[in-house]
Amino acid sequence: MRPRKTILCVEDNEQILSIRKFMLETRGYRVVTAISAAEALDQIHAAAPGAIDLLLSDLIMPQMDGNELARRAKQHNPALPVLLVSGTVTNFDRATAADAFLPKGACTPVELLDRIRLLVARKRGPKKQPASVPVPGVAMRAAG
Numbered sequence: 001m002r003p004r005k006t007i008l009c010v011e012d013n014e015q016i017l018s019i020r021k022f023m024l025e026t027r028g029y030r031v032v033t034a035i036s037a038a039e040a041l042d043q044i045h046a047a048a049p050g051a052i053d054l055l056l057s058d059l060i061m062p063q064m065d066g067n068e069l070a071r072r073a074k075q076h077n078p079a080l081p082v083l084l085v086s087g088t089v090t091n092f093d094r095a096t097a098a099d100a101f102l103p104k105g106a107c108t109p110v111e112l113l114d115r116i117r118l119l120v121a122r123k124r125g126p127k128k129q130p131a132s133v134p135v136p137g138v139a140m141r142a143a144g
Contacts, residue, residue, distance in 0.1 A: 037064035059086035
């Protein structure tokens with residue numbers, strides 16, 4: 001069994017946070033939650049290197065927005081993929097520090113899950129090519 005990937009989910013609306021956590025956990029992810037960017041940064045700094053596989057955050061939050069959170073998180077861990085979501089499509093230009101942006105109302109849960117899967121896979125790196133395995137009973141001819 002593969003180890004579960006850990007997503008740090010940041011959302012200032014506790015109802016949305018609860019729904020998103022449930023959706024991700026039912027897809028096999030381990031979810032750590034934060035209701036503010038400051039709380040998320042504390043968790044990022046306290047986590048072991050590589051322990052968080054994805055930062056999924058709301059873009060528009062009080063005190064510190066998701067873009068600033070992404071910028072600070074990447075200062076601490078440059079390899080951490082960041083996906084920002086926002087209730088309005090016009091905010092995409094504010095998500096400059098993120099690896100990806102999705103509008104909350106204009107994307108389906110399937111699109112969100114697919115983008116998460118791609119970002120987590122990118123963090124893990126490309127799949128290794130299988131080593132060539134000789135076929136039993138077939139002798140290799142030496143060139144000569």
